[in-house]
Amino acid sequence: MEGGNVVVSRRSNDGFGVSPYDPEExxxxxxxxxxxxxxxxxxxxxxxxxxxxxxxSGRRALQFLGLDEEKSSSVSFDGLKVDLIITDxxxxxxxxxxxxxxxxxxxxxxxxxxxxxxxxNVLARIDRCLEEGAEDxxxxxxxxxxxxxxxxxxxxxxxxxxxxxxxxDKRKLQESCDLNSSEPPVTSSTSPSxxxxxxxxxxxxxxxxxxxxxxxxxxxxxxxxxxxxx
Amino acid sequence: MDGVVQLxxxxxxxxxxxxxxxxxxxxxxxxxxxxxxxxxxxxxEVVSLFFEDSERLLxxxxxxxxxxxxxxxxxxxxxxxxxxxxxxxxAHRVQKVCIAFRNYCEEQNVEGCLKCLQQVKxxxxxxxxxxxxxxxxxxxxxxxxxxxxAT
Numbered sequence: 274m275e276g277g278n279v280v281v282s283r284r285s286n287d288g289f290g291v292s293p294y295d296p297e298e299x300x301x302x303x304x305x306x307x308x309x310x311x312x313x314x315x316x317x318x319x320x321x322x323x324x325x326x327x328x329x330s331g332r333r334a335l336q337f338l339g340l341d342e343e344k345s346s347s348v349s350f351d352g353l354k355v356d357l358i359i360t361d362x363x364x365x366x367x368x369x370x371x372x373x374x375x376x377x378x379x380x381x382x383x384x385x386x387x388x389x390x391x392x393x394n395v396l397a398r399i400d401r402c403l404e405e406g407a408e409d410x411x412x413x414x415x416x417x418x419x420x421x422x423x424x425x426x427x428x429x430x431x432x433x434x435x436x437x438x439x440x441x442d443k444r445k446l447q448e449s450c451d452l453n454s455s456e457p458p459v460t461s462s463t464s465p466s467x468x469x470x471x472x473x474x475x476x477x478x479x480x481x482x483x484x485x486x487x488x489x490x491x492x493x494x495x496x497x498x499x500x501x502x503x
Numbered sequence: 504m505d506g507v508v509q510l511x512x513x514x515x516x517x518x519x520x521x522x523x524x525x526x527x528x529x530x531x532x533x534x535x536x537x538x539x540x541x542x543x544x545x546x547x548e549v550v551s552l553f554f555e556d557s558e559r560l561l562x563x564x565x566x567x568x569x570x571x572x573x574x575x576x577x578x579x580x581x582x583x584x585x586x587x588x589x590x591x592x593x594a595h596r597v598q599k600v601c602i603a604f605r606n607y608c609e610e611q612n613v614e615g616c617l618k619c620l621q622q623v624k625x626x627x628x629x630x631x632x633x634x635x636x637x638x639x640x641x642x643x644x645x646x647x648x649x650x651x652x653a654t
Contacts, residue, residue, distance in 0.1 A: 309552050309588040316537045316545060363583065392587050414530045414591045417537070 299427045300324040304334045304360035304372065305390070310413070314359065314390075317420040323427075326355075331367030331375075334360065340379055355385055356427045359411075362391035362398065370402055377406045386426045390415060507649035514640045515652050521637070526630050531593030550634055553592045557627055560585045564620055568613075578616060579608035585623065596626045 301323045303314045311327045318325045328334050335341045338355065358376065360369040369389050377383045386408035391398065399410045408426055411419045521527045538545040560581050567578045586601035600623040607615030641651055 307556075307584065307587055307591070309549060309556055309591050312549050312552055313534070313537075313591055316542070316549075320537055320539075365580075392590060413587065414533070414593075416530075416533050 298322060298324050299356040299424070300326070300354060301357045301359060301423075301427075302334060302337060302355045303327040304329075304331060304358065304364070304369065306330060306361065306364040310361065310415075314415060314420075317415060317417060318359075320417070321420050321424055323357075323424075331360070331364060331369070331372035334358070334372055335367075335375060338376070338379075338382055340375060340382065355382075357386050357388065357408075357423060359388045359390060359423070361413075362389050362402070363393075370398075370405065373402060373405050373407055388423060388426075507644060507647045510640060510644045510647060511649055511652050514637070514644060517637060517640060521633055525595050526633050528593045528595040530591065534592060547638055550592055550638075553588055553594070554631060556588050557585065557597075557631075560588075561620075561624055561627065564623075568616055568620060573611075573613060573616075575608045575611050575616075579605055582608060582619075582623075589627075594627075594630045597623060597630055600626050 299322075301318050303311065303318065303325055305311045305314060305327070306329050308329075311329065315325045315327045326337060328337060332341070358372075360372050362369040369391075373387050373389065376385065376387055383406070387406065388409045388411060389402045389407050390411045390413050392413040394412055402410055409423070411423075518527075522531075534546050534549060563581045564578060564585075567574060567581065582601050582604045586598055586605065589595075589597035589601060600619055604616065604619035604623060607619055644651060
């Protein structure tokens, strides 16, 4: 199966290096306003044999995709297909959530899996993103194991076409979220009304998120990141 | 050759102490794992970006806290960025101060914020020194013909 070959050929540690016969190395569009994080995510992706385009804002991401309001083109600037979009949540201007929505509203690009990254484990935020169609939600700081997991989404998309494996993951994650509802998640001390977060909300005003509280280890996102207390 | 071995041991011990004392955390290991022959200066490059970014943020924070009327959202925004970048490179103690800092911003507590600014400056300069020492050691090893110990 082409998928299998692709996996083997992408393990550059085996000495294959850049796979010569893989015309479609996954192309990831990474969006993050932090220069440090952009450099890291770029490296993480490159090491995982992805082509990377890294931009510093949701605006630029939309421009790259050709979705900017002013432009009506439906092809990305240099014609490169985008296989995955990974975006930071908290960004000035357009948040990752707003970017996600714009992408899902686009008939051309809504099929592209979108992954959200955030340093804050806010269940309401995670739920909202998943509901809006995000494939996954990764806690920062991002690790190699997180990126390796992402490859699976792209592989599945490439290998199985329309099969919505992302949906299965979402369900799993949501079930785990339900299990957590009995525990005091980070946001339990703040009623939902304190996190209005309308689309135009400044991402900086996280009014009531005590991000210093370590999350329950069972949290669907945390369990994937075993280290680091906040 | 002995000299190189000595240096390598020194480096390993030094890094271990930085972890032990909480200056660095697991994320720093992650960065080191991303470094390879094709990009042997990756960690230095990322950390340099962190240094630049941090200086900028510290300046912005000082300015923002000097205002007659402090815009806490702005202060919080800067601290949020600082927290993020320090977390991304594994600068654990800096990150921790940022967390406390954000709490003071939330409370709009000027004194607390000023205190944290001093603390974060302090922790930043400590970790900066440590990392520069670390990089120096690495350079010495390479210059002496040795290779960096695997992490």
